[in-house]
Amino acid sequence: MAAATPSDILLCLLILSLALGVLGDANPFRGVIIFIVFGLVMALSWTRLDAPDLALAEAALGAGVIGVLFLVALRKQGEKDVSLATQRLRLNSVTIISGLLLIVFIVYLGALGVFSAWKTPGKGLVEPVYESLHLTGVSNPVTAVILNYRAYDTFLEIGVLYLVMLSVFALQPDEKAKFTSTEQYDRMLRSYARGIVPFMVLAAGYLLWAGAFRPGGAFQAGAMLGGAGILLHLSRPAMLLDMRGLVARLSLVAGFFSFCILGILAMLYGFDFLQWPSHLAKHAILTVETASTLSIGLTLTGLYASVERKLISPAIFYSGEEDNP
Amino acid sequence: MTVALLYSITGFLLFLMGICGLIFRSSLIRRALALNITASGIFLFIVAQAYKGESALPDPVPHGLVLTGIVIGASATALMIYLIGVLRYVSPGDNDSGEEE
């Protein structure tokens, strides 16, 4: 086993202190900024631990989209909401005490567990994964795991994203979002978006394609597409369709539905559910990945648009109602 | 100390820090952040255990699990942020039956 180098120790200390910053900083706005940095440093440590797929996903999704959502959530915190932000959830003393006891318990067992787990490293599934890799239709083992060996999990996971969008629909007020005038939105930003969005879509396509043989895949590409969508929304909100419209809805379920259809097809031809015969595996995986990328990208854009509702970003720069956080 | 052990311990500490943050911080946004830190700790632990050294290939199954975990965690966080947003627009009113309208 490789011994840890000073740079490893430094990275771990950095991660821990950033986490402390996120949780401890008195100013929630700064907490969120540190959280984004924390996500990026986490991505660095994924790379260090030979998990570049995760690094991409974390940077794009964990730090990127979720970070932006956090920022928007804070930005929406106006005068009257300050009280709400510090409002206690119903946590009685019993819970807190039991929580503390729990931590003590976990620390005790954790010390035991981590150390003995380290003494007897598990066998893992490295060998079987690589042995059958040539049958999976892709050469990136992580893609093989999530879209072939354990495709059922990923199918349900796409279901989770679909579910979040459904929840947002179910809680949105019925009237359609109104956009007063496009003049409010920054022209610079718009021309920037015009230039950069094609690049982002191109990069998403590349990530999707590359997922078969190197780090990348549907989730990373979807997050990139989501970023492009958010940028479009920022620069020209009127352009964005109402996500509840037919076309948007169709695209939202595309990933989930394509899994269903291919799974049923596989069963009709006498295979197991979600089994890809090895000569068709590449095409099947590419199909569900493309559909999922579209769905993920649109879901993320939709989430952003619904969290941001009413306050469309650059406009607030000039509105004067917002306080500096 | 091996790389795997170092990062496992870091992951474990993150997990504990997240839990503490959850207990001692009451603001909703802060709770969401704390949950994310907790999740990151667990993911770091898993990936560290999958790491098999400089020359060996890492175990891709845990990577797949963590990828799933990241996406699910992000979904839950997004839902939470959205609910916080909705909560801001709805002021407390007496609604005895707890039913719609």
Next chain:
Amino acid sequence: MIQIIINLVSGGLLIVGLFFFIAGILALWRFPDTLCRLHAITKADNLGLGFIIFAVALQVGWSVLLLKLIVVYLLILYASALNGYLIAQYAHHQDKSNEVK
């Protein structure tokens, strides 16, 4: 022989790039208000990054990777120009609304 020269030159460029970065960070840390900080960091960072990309490009030689590096640099210049503009707009607006108060 040529390799040694290339290594030396790219090493020197790296150091110069790092110098500009550090200068930018110092400015971010020490300067009094948003506009000053912005002024310093946009210039210093882009320049520093340019030197570092140049250093890496020397190592890479004529290949597709070089093209990618150039595209990366151009995209970053494009993005940072806009980011600087947006932040400046925001800061300017804040100043104005503070004066009104």
Next chain:
Amino acid sequence: MTAHLVITVVLVPILASIFTLFCGDMMRRVVCQIAGLTVLGSTCLIAYQTGHSRDVLNIVLSGWEAPLGIRLYLDGLSALLLLTTAIIAVCITFFAEAYFGVKARSGRLTFFWPLWFLVWAALNGLFLSGDVFNLYVTLEIINLAAVAMVALPRTHESLKAALNYLVIAFLGSLSYLFGVAILYTSHGTLDIQLLAELAGIDGPYILAAVLIFIGLMIKTALFPLHFWLPPAHASAPTPVSALLSGLVVTASAYMIIRLGFTVFAPLMHTPLTLLLGVLGGLAVLWGSVHALIQERVKMVVAYSTVAQLGYVFLALPVVVSGSDLAAMVWYGVLYFVICHACAKTAAFLAAGTLINVVKHDRIAQLSGAAQHWPMVFMAFGMAGVNLIGLPPSGGFIGKWLMLQAMINSGQWLLVLILIAGSLLAAGYIFRVLGIALQTSEDSRPPVPAPLQLTLTTMILAVLPLLLGVFSQLPFSLLAVGSPFGALP
């Protein structure tokens, strides 16, 4: 063929969820009915085949065998739970149709249907899953959807309850996930059956068990971690409350029993179960006492859930005493959980029907209500009979088995708690009924309760009584693939 049927049970609700997103109102109702009846039919067939062939079934997914791929696992327990879920879910579907009425024909409430079918699919997936990580994913779908549904009324209270629920459910999932990760690290597999073979007591194993059980305890709202449940269950719209108290908690109780008697079977024979038993006992008493002092029917029923779930843990210390008693506990707890699911759904639906006609559910103002809506209170009473654990009901059989096991192992304290819990349950049920049965002077012509509401409530209320009378069939189904063989 059964393999296809089993997949159908997961896929049809998912497809229904997607279709209801696109359908107009008429079409949606057709889709709901077709999907509901298809799943009900398939689960009946599955239960019949399982009971008939007396074989457990492993269904390979994606063509990869266990350590690499995911397997579905179908035994008598899964089959029975699928069937129960299907019956309850069909009733809730019809109830919700009438309950939401015109409000759900357009606007945001139409999105209730896709959410609802997704939960149903995830529930079926959870009962079938043979993989600890897959359990996590299905559980997560159930919880996130449940959170969204709790928030559905969009009132301040419901949103706060939903956020509370989300935080706690998220934390529970994370704890569970950590446990799963440790299990994978030390055994290199996620398959429940393989893990059960490999399990041996050591440090990581205990840590994994603690984390997984803490996660599941949070989700089943065991005593000190129960505070999120009553507000969430009571502030949701009634069909959602019924779904939460009837099915969602059943799912996590199922996971505790499933994992407890397979992967963590070695630990179940250690005194660690005593701790769970104590917490369970406290939950029974605490929940019952709180149910007794609530002012709203839905809150009574919600606190009753806390109490009733306590029984799941209460009986566990008996497992230490030997295999025969463990078998009794296993059968008793499962039968209890299944009957509770039906009865609790019925109780919530009765409360919902009441809200639908009276527009409130404050107990103090219900005086005389029973003479206007006798069917509703009859259903509530029948559900109550099961919650108390009185003889003709299935709840009685479950409690009786637990009680026998406790007496045989000489755990008199547990016996006392069980009896006290039952008496308290009688207290809170009869308190509601007592006030409702008073004769009132109010002679206003009452609004009749809609037939569809009363009927579905009635069906679910009768079901636990039937389970009590015809217990032979479900018990023989449960015996298929049971860790203890047939009931001694």
